[in-house]
Amino acid sequence: MNKNDHLFLVDGSGYIFRAFHALPPLTRKSDGLPVGAVAGFCNMLWKLLADARDTSVGVTPTHLAVIFDYSSKTFRKELYPEYKANRSEPPEDLIPQFGLIREATKAFDLPCIELEGFEADDLIATYARLAEEAGADTTIISSDKDLMQLVTPHVSMYDSMKDRQIGRDEVIEKWGVPPEKMIDLQSLTGDSTDNVPGVPGIGPKTAAQLLEEYGDLDTLLARAGEIKQNKRRENIIAFADQARLSRELVTLKIDTPVEDDLDSFKLEPQNGPKLIAFLKAMEFTTLTRRVAEATGAEASDVDPATVEVAWGAAARGPDLDEGDAATPETATANDSDSGQWTPAALARARAEEAASARIDHSAYHCLRDMEALDAFIAAARETGVVAFDTETTSLDPMQAELVGFSLAYQPQDGKAAASGPIQAAYTPLIHKAGADDLLGGGLVENQIPVDEALARLKTLLEDPSVLKIAQNMKYDWLIMKRHGVEIESFDDTMLISYAIDAGVGGQGMDALSERWLGHKPIAYKEVAGSGRSAVTFDFVDIEKATTYAAEDADVTLRLWQALKPRLAADGLVSVYERLERPMVATLANMEMRGVSVDRQILSRLSGDFAQGAAALEDEIQTLAGEKFNVGSPRQLGEILFGKMGLPGGTKTRSGQWSTTAQKLEELAAEGLELPGKIVEWRQLTKLKSTYTDALPGFINPETDRVHTSYALASTTTGRLSSSEPNLQNIPVRTAEGRKIRTAFVSQPGYKLVSADYSQIELRVLAHVADIEALKKAFADGLDIHAMTASEMFGVPVKDMPPEIRRRAKAINFGIIYGISAFGLANQLSIPRSEASEYIKTYFERFPGIRDYMESTKAFAREHGYVETIFGRRAHYPEIKSSNPQVRSFNERAAINAPIQGSAADIIRRAMIRIDAALDEADLTGSMLLQVHDELIFEAPDDEVDATIRVATDIMENAAMPAVAMKVPLKVDARAASNWDEAH
DNA sequence: TAGAAAACGTA
DNA sequence: GTACGTTTTCTAG
Structure with a gap:
């Protein structure tokens, strides 16, 4: 190794823990083997190596090794038996991954270094020293503060998860001391995760301040008597020895007896097939394809069976001192790539493109005059698809002022399929300079007047031949509607993602961008500040605003390109088009009306x-x-x-x-x-x-009026949620609480009409589980809880004791919630054994329900999701968790989701139709609120009866024609001048 | 000042 | 036992 070489040392043990907690849980599809951290690790290594191949990138490794902890028995333990004594067992899902990460390292043909009695950090310290002596530079791939003491002009760190370089300045910024004083700082603060004692009452801030004043730990300890603060002085004197011990514990060993020579870390060209075999066995399809492309290997030629990837004893790394081995299981091939241009193949290809494309902030435009805006809109219009995003002064679309807007499109090359780079632009409208006080706040020059820009925007946004793309369109729709623009013909990336991935993770833009594009967008608080120093967007510097806002439109367009084809690939087009997208205007109208x-x-x-x-x-x-x-x-x-x-x-x-x-x-x-x-x-x-x-x-x-905000994509099941204020939890159960409902009133000359589904979830259950007794009871209009009680306990429905009925009711609800003896016992305040008996009796009487619950669980385990009767999916990625609590919870949720979700779909269908139906009947009333199984309208006094008829009719037939319910849906409706009396 | 935990309101 | 959102208290920074 010599001067121009660059050594990369990957902290493998540090990475796996961090990745496990930071990355979304991922399991191998075919058998549920947890592999999230392994996937993150492979992606990270591949990215590091890609930089090594790409000489245009500044820092490229010539040598690379991955370093692991050997076991928890180290020399530090001898020094201080309590060291790391508070460490608990690693999570179960992490255990098989220790071994797999070593397998992955070997599949990459990289040195996998560990040494008995030493921690990875000591090996890293030693190799970094050796490299420095050879005149080479080192980058440590880790963000662990314990390694920061190693930073020098020739040794830096890199946080791969945050894509951040950590050098001297970053250490000072984070800890207030330079790298060479990190040891002293840690000796004072100690470390609760490693059980390093330190000095009580001294945190990083105090430690940095003391070191600043006294220079170093020894001086500080020697002159501790001079410290003014009583408590601090006493502690430092009393715990001086503990600080010295801590220093020994945190000081990394730079003379570990390492066995491997630095030259053996030299990077060699990638052995494609070997790596591909491993990645295929892990079922990392995206990375497999990427590696195949880069190495010129043909992925389909590689047989994953050539690698033995076991998650039994062989896969257990020496990280663990004890613990029982899981059942050995050999990986199987699971390659569904057919190579045909199917919707699935298209979706995969688009996702690939999206994930590999680079986002270039320097290419964004800022449109400061009408000519520029017109030109941009004209070019965007050509393509027929344009991403749109508003920037405003508030998260509340009913209060927000429009500050500017961004657009993005991708030019198409007419002749070939090729297309040019995405064009993204921000148009500032009312940005102001200086502070928002008496002196500042003047409008910045060279901004297009709002009405002129709005006129141009209106023609674009209302043009049905141009598809508008937004992330959370309801917000932008409301902003524009308040300016007299009604957006027509649009897609919403948040809702597309929700149709595909409800339950998988968040549907916010940042989450989607990271998930699909592998790109972390600029955080809002980076441009507008946070807490005290936060400013509204109109006070953000236009240059910064441009980068932020244009990026949002850019990212939105890319997300659409990646996500839209997935709808067809997964058979979710009609879910999106019938249950999601039409809700945007429906809800926006309700929110705008308010109550x-x-x-x-x-x-x-x-x-x-x-x-x-x-x-x-x-x-x-x-x-x-x-x-x-x-x-x-x-x-x-x-x-x-x-x-x-x-x-x-x-x-x-x-x-x-x-x-x-x-x-x-x-x-x-x-x-x-x-x-x-x-x-x-x-x-x-x-x-x-x-x-x-x-x-x-x-x-x-x-x-x-009060304008709540409905979230369309926040629940796993398809329900809406309401916030600011939440109008879906206004009290009703107690007399005192109901008084609050009397404050929700109709305007003069109008009434509030409340229409709610009766027992909709039990009806859905009767339908999906196809239970004769339940279907008949609903068809005959019986008291369903009394009927259940009668069937279970043999008591006639007539003269049913209220207590018996109450118990049957609790059981009925329990069924919908994926019943457990524990929960039922809790609800009824009875012993668990008694609850178990009830459940047993119930299942004996209604075996079809048990069959339904079992088959739903089996479906969820097989597919990772469950479906409503309209095909909406709710994902439960943890359904196969090895943790029984987590698993059971997911099973209950999976049982509940088709029931709750189908009911949610039904009321959505009703809501989407109701405005038009009221119009059709020449009624002027309107829908104001939704509370899961209830709709609240405001109607003129003389239209109340007709409104009730229309609403009831639409709601009761809402499942049709998509689904013919096997039980009737029943709606109760009434009107009054306040919500309490209407309900 | 930000976030977790506990509690409690709804379907 | 399901699905949410908001408030207050308390802790950690």
């Missing part, structure tokens, strides 16, 4: 609740015998189960006393006064803080 809320009613209730809570608080403190924060479950638990020594206390997951309402009710049932008062107090304060106090703040000053 009227009576301030006076809320304010009066607020006062009542405050009075009630204050009185209760006094009683509570008297009963408790001391003043305490009643709102603190921690303090309350201590009083009830500590001071008062009440029996029956249980602890929460984090070890605190549980004080849930259920627990308190139990105590109240024993005749205690205090717990009941707490429950009452909590109810009143909850109602006050969450509803009566908060709701008035959501009244829009311009419209004088």
Whole structure:
């Protein structure tokens, strides 16, 4: 090795832990072998090696080795038996991956280095020293702070997951001390994850400050008496020896007796087939193809069976000192590539292109005059597809001001299939200079006047022959609608992704970009700041704004290119086109209408609740015998189960006393006064803080109404969610709570109409599981819970004791939730054994339900997802988890999803049709709110009856014609001047 | 000041 | 036992 060489040292052990937690869980499709960290590792190595092949990149490795920990028995353990003693067993899903990562390293033909008695960090330190002596540079692929002490002008670090170089400046920025003082800093702070003691009460900030003042650890310890702060001085004096011990523990050994010569790390050309065999065995299809292309090997010629990838003993790395080996299992080939131009092949190819394309920030345009904007729009229009994104002053589309907008398109070469680089541009409209105060805030020059730009935008956005692409179109749709523009003909990348991947991960742009493009977009807070220093987008510097906004449009277009073909490949086109995309306008209209809320009613209730809570608080403190924060479950638990020594206390997951309402009710049932008062107090304060106090703040000053925001792509099952404010959890169960509903009112001359599905989920269950008894009961209009009770307990429906019916009802709900004895027992406050008996009896009487539940689980295990009756998918990637808790949870969720999701699809179908149906019937009322199985309308007094008829009709027939329900859907509707009475 | 945990409101 | 969002408290930084 010599001067111009560059050694890369990959911290293999550090990487695997970090990747395991940071990357989405991934399992090998054919057998559920967890391989997420291995996949991340292979991608990372391939990227490093790609840079090595590409000489245009600045830093390229000539030598590379991957370093691992051998075992936890190291010389540090001798020095200090407590070292790393607090480490728990690695997660089960990680265990097979230790061995696989070593296999992967070998498949890459890279040296796989480990040494008994030493940690990877010591080997890295030693090799970095050897390289430096040879005059070569070293890059350590790790972000571990323990390695930062090694940074010198010739040794730097690289965080591969954040794509960030870590040099001297970065160390100083992060820790406040230069690399050569990291050892001293760590000696003071210690390290809780490794159980390095340090000095109590000294954190990184204090340590850096002390080292700044005294220079180094020895000086500091020697002159500790001079420290002014009492506690700090005492600690440093008392724990000086502990600091010295810590120093020994954190100092990396640069003279480890390494066995391999640096020259043996020299990079050789890639052995394509060997690597491909491994990657195919792992079922990393994207990377397999990439490697095949780069090495000129033919992937289909390589037989993965030539590598033995086992996840039994052979795959277990020496990272583990003990633990039982899993069943050995040899990997099988699973190559579905046919090479034909099928929708699936197209989707794969597009995803490939998207993942490999580079995003070039320097190519973005900023359109500052009409000529430039016109030219850009004209060119975009040519292609027929344009990505669009608005930049505004607020996340609330009903309050936001339009600050600018970005567009992106990809020029097509008319003759060939080839296409040019994506063109992306930002048009600033009302950016301001300086601070937002009396002096600053003047409009920046050379921005197109808003109305002129809007006029041009309108023709583009309303042109049905140009497809507009947005990420979360509902937001931009609302912004534009408020400016008199109704976007027509659009796709939404968030909704496409949701149709394909609900349950897989987030559907936000950043998540999608990382998932599909392997690119991390500029964070909003990077341009607009965060917390105190945050500014609205109109105060962002135009140059920065351009890069950020144009990138968003650019990324959106790329996502569309990658995702749209997947819809066809996965058979999800109609889910997207019938259940997702039409909801954009439907919901946007509802949000824009808002609902009227009576301030006076809320304010009066607020006062009542405050009075009630204050009185209760006094009683509570008297009963408790001391003043305490009643709102603190921690303090309350201590009083009830500590001071008062009440029996029956249980602890929460984090070890605190549980004080849930259920627990308190139990105590109240024993005749205690205090717990009941707490429950009452909590109810009143909850109602006050969450509803009566908060709701008035959501009244829009311009419209004088409350505009909630519905999230279309946030649930796994297909339900909507509502926020800011959440109008899907307005109280209804208690009399006190219902008072809040009286504040939701119709405008004068109008009524609120509430129409809700009766038992829709049980009806869906009867349909999907095809249960004769249930179908008949619904067809005959029976009381379904009484019927269930009668079947189970042999009691006639007539004169059914309420308690028996209550239990049957709980069981019916339990079935929908993927019943467990534990849950049912909890719900009914009965022993688990009794709950088990109930479930057994239920399944004996309704064996079809058990069959349905079993087949749903089997389907989920096989495919990784379940489907609603309309084909919507909900993914459960952890359904095969080796952790029984996680697995069971996923099984229950998978059982629930087709039921909850089908019901959600049904009401979506109704919502999509209802506006047109009202129009058709010449009705002027409109839909305002959705609460999962209920729709709320506002209709003129004289149209109430007709509105109820239309809504009921549409809702009851919403499944048709796609699905003919085997049970009738029933809707109850009524009208009143407030929501409480209408419901 | 940001995030986790606990609690609780809805279907 | 399913699916959510918001509030308060408390801790860590």
